[in-house]
Amino acid sequence: MALSPRRGMADDGSAGFEDWYRREFPGLLLFARRMGAGWQESFDLAQEACAKAYPRWAEIDEPRAYLRVAIRNGYFLLQRWATEELLGEADLLAAPVEGGLRQVEFHDQEVVIMAAIRRLPPQQREVMAWTVDGYRPAEIATMLDKPAGTIRVNLHHARAALKRSLAGLGGDHDA
C-alpha cells in the first residue's frame, strides 16, 4: 500500500512540517467537514491527526492522503458512537468560538455546495470529499481498501445527485 511509512528516514525529523501545515491544514479541515463532521470537530480531528503524524513526519510518504485516512478513520469511529447519520446544518451555528477555529464565513455558493455534499449518503459523501481534493477512484480504492468499482459507482451516484441539487448554480460564476 502506498501509504506505509518509508523505512530508515526517521533522522530527517519534522523538517518541512510547518510549511506543509500552513498550506494544507485548511484543506484537511474542509475534508473532515465534507465527510460530515461539525466545524470544531473538523478542526479537532485534523489537528489531532497532524499532532500524531508530526513526530514521524519524515517517514510518511504521502502526508496529504495519510492524514485524510487518519481523519476519516477517526470521524467514522466517532460516528459509530454518535450514529451513522448525517447531521443537519444546525451545527454551523452552534460552533463555539474558542479553541482554534473562529466562525467560518462562507459565501452562499460554498454554503450550498457544502450542504449538498453533506446531504449525500455516507459512502457517496466520502468519495466526493476525496474527489474534491483531487483523488482518483483507483487511489481512493487503495486507501480505503475497497474495490475500485464500488468507489466509481458511489462517485457516479454522488455526481448525479450534485448535478441535480446544484442545478441552480449553473452558469453562476460570480467569483
Next chain:
Amino acid sequence: MPDHGWQQPELNDQQLDALLEQSQQRARDAVAESLDLEAGAREIAGRAAGQRLPRYREGKPTVLVVEDDPTLAPLLAEMIGRRFEVVGLAYRGDEALRMVRANPPDVITMDLGLPDTDGLTLTRIITQEHPSSRVVMATARSSHRDLLAGLAAGAVGFLSKPFSMDELNATIEEVARGGFPIAAAIIAASLPTGGHERPVTRLNHLFTPLEKAVLRYLAEDLTVTEIAGRTKLTPGEIIEVQALIVEKINLRNAIENR
C-alpha cells in the same frame, strides 16, 4: 442561494467540475481566514516536545470518560480533552466508580452498556454518592424511554443521537456550568413544540421523590394504570404528576430564557 431543483436544467459534467473546483479554492480561503495556523503549528510542535495542550482558558471543567469500546474510548478522550481536562478514562463500571470516589470530576460522560454493569445503575450510584459530579449520557434517537430512565437515574446532560462532537462539547460545557440540558430533550420528546432552543435549568433537585418515581416507571414503559397500581395513586393523579413534571421543566426554561 437556495436550491430550486425544479425547472433548473441539471448541470453537465464540465459545469459541475468547474463549480467544485472554484468553490474548493474559495472554501479553503474562507477556512484559512478563520484559523490561526501559526498557533496550530506551534501547538503541534510543542506537544511533540512534551508540552501539554494550550489552555484555551483557565479552570477547565474536569471530565471522566466512561466508555467500554477500546478503539473509541481513547479517541473520545482525546477529542473531549481538546476542550476540557480529561482526568480519567474508564472501560468498566468498577473502574469508573473507583475513579469517581478517588477524585470526583465535574462531568462524567456515560456509556449505557458496560461489561460489568449498565450505565444507568452506575449513574444512580454516582449521582447519589457524588452529587457534584454531573452525568452526561448519549441515548438512542428519540428514545423517550432512555431519556426518562437517564433522568430518573440522575443524569442531567442528555444527547440524543445523532449528535456531533460539537454538541457533546456544548453539552459538557453547559452541564459543567450547572445547566440542565436534559430538560430541553424532555420537552422535545414529550411535547410537540417547534423551536430548537437549548433551555437551561439550574436545579439539581428539580423533582420530588414521587415525580422521580413516576419518571422511572414511565421510563420502564409502564402505562398510567400500571404506575397508578404501583404508587397507590389514581390514574388521574398520575396524569397530574406527569403534567406537573412537564410544567416544572417549562417553568424553569421560561425563567432561564427570559
